[in-house]
Amino acid sequence: MxxxxxxxxxxxxxxxxxxxxxxxxxxxxxxxxxxxxxxxxxxxxxxxxxxxxxNLMARSLRTKVTKTVAMISDTIATDQYAGRMIHGSLTAAVASGYLLFIAETDGDPVVEEKLIADFVDRQVDAFLYASMFTRQVRLPKALRDRNVVLLNCLTRAAQPAHHTIIPDELGAGLAAARTLLDAGHRRGIYLVGHVREQVFAGRERLAGINEELGEAGAQLAGTIPCDWWPDSAYDAVRRALADGLAPKALICLNDRVALGAYQALRDTGRTIPEDVSVLSFDDSDLAAWLRPQLTSIALPHYQLGWQAIDTLLAPPSPAKVRRLPMPVRLRASVAAPPGD
The missing domain is CATH 1.10.260.40 (lambda repressor-like DNA-binding domains)
Known part of the structure; x- marks a missing residue:
């Protein structure tokens, strides 16, 4: 015993x-x-x-406070990169004396409903409702009257009913364009990757790029459409180069796309950054592994998780959407355009 x-x-x-x-x-x-x-x-x-x-159980019966928080997510826990959101959330919870429960639904609404009911039965104090990718969601009915913060997702409502913590993807697009402009690029800038209306990150990043370039009197020379994956990017960029495209800079919509672009440029005899500058978004481990190391605008996963818990445990305040900055990680893949 x-x-x-x-x-x-x-x-x-x-x-x-x-x-x-x-x-x-x-x-x-x-x-x-x-x-x-x-x-x-x-x-x-x-x-x-x-x-x-x-005896925390006895204390919770007296105070109705269990010092516990539940994170309900789609697939964050099984993704090594986005898992830093969990790390940030855990660290912030521990710092405030709370225990964080983590549950994953894999996008199944039946599983989600049961998990929420189980956590409610266990009298958790508050919820994080989180997403692997930044996207619009419909908050489950069982959570709408509870203490909830949305993490890396947002609702369609013009006026949010709950605090929302997301990355500033629009600001990231502005920063990407500004990085190339500061290096001297004005022409021959191409976007690599599909931009679909339903993909929040791509839509916001493109809007920021266009806004910043437009204010400088420049514009994208075009788009090289591909899926956000290395092999698709490789095929698309290599095909474009074979057809006579002569880019001065490529803005890739994530680091995996940049990997494919790197390979295509090298296989066709282009040198990075002497012939073509390349920058990207996310700042995954891949950005530091590539040679030359890739300039990338970082997704602040750890900070997103920390800020979500900090907001959740703070005194009540009017709900708002908070966009966390995405810092530029300057590395060796961006230089002045050839001939400048």
Missing amino acids: PPQRATLLQVAQRAGVSRSTASFVLTGRHKDMRISEDARQRVLRAAQELDYRP
Whole structure:
């Protein structure tokens, strides 16, 4: 049998104080109750000697607070890259004295409904409703009247009903264009990747790119359409180059697309960045592995997770959408256009 845990009464008896005095000391309320420093030290010493730990279940029954948060996501937990959102959330929860439960639905609404019901039955204090990719979602009905923060997703409502934490993809597009402009690029800039209306990141990134280039009197020379995956990007860029395309710079919609573009450029005798500059989005591990290392606009996954928990546990305030900055990671893949 496991050893019996020490009780608050045993701590009080060893310290020679009342049970209420021991409780006030161990919950941090000793100053308000004018408990002497000597008594406080005796209680702390007794708790340490007895390896006392509070009965959280009993406390939650009294206070209706369980110090727990549940994260409901589609596939974040099984994705190594986006998993940094979990890391940030966990770290912030621990720093605030909370336990974070993590559950994954794989996009199945039946599984999602059951998970939410189970967490409600366990009286979790609050929820993170999270997505692997930034996208619009319909918040489950069971969560609409609860303490919820949306993480990396948002609803279609013009006025949000819950706090929402997403990356600033529009700002990322502005930063991508500004990086090339600052390097001297004005012509021969191509976007690599499909931009579909339903894909939030691509739509916002393109809007930012067009806005920043337009303000400088420049524009994209065109788009090389492909899926957001290396082999599709390789085929599309290689085909475009074989057809006579002569880009000065490529803006790839993610690092996997950039990998395919790198291979196509090299296979056709182009050097990065001397002949063609390349930049991308996400700043995955791939960006630092490529040679030359890839300039990429970072998705702040860790910061998204931390900020979501911080917002969730903060005092109530009017709901708003908060966009976290996506910093530029300048590396060796961008240079002045040839001839400049």
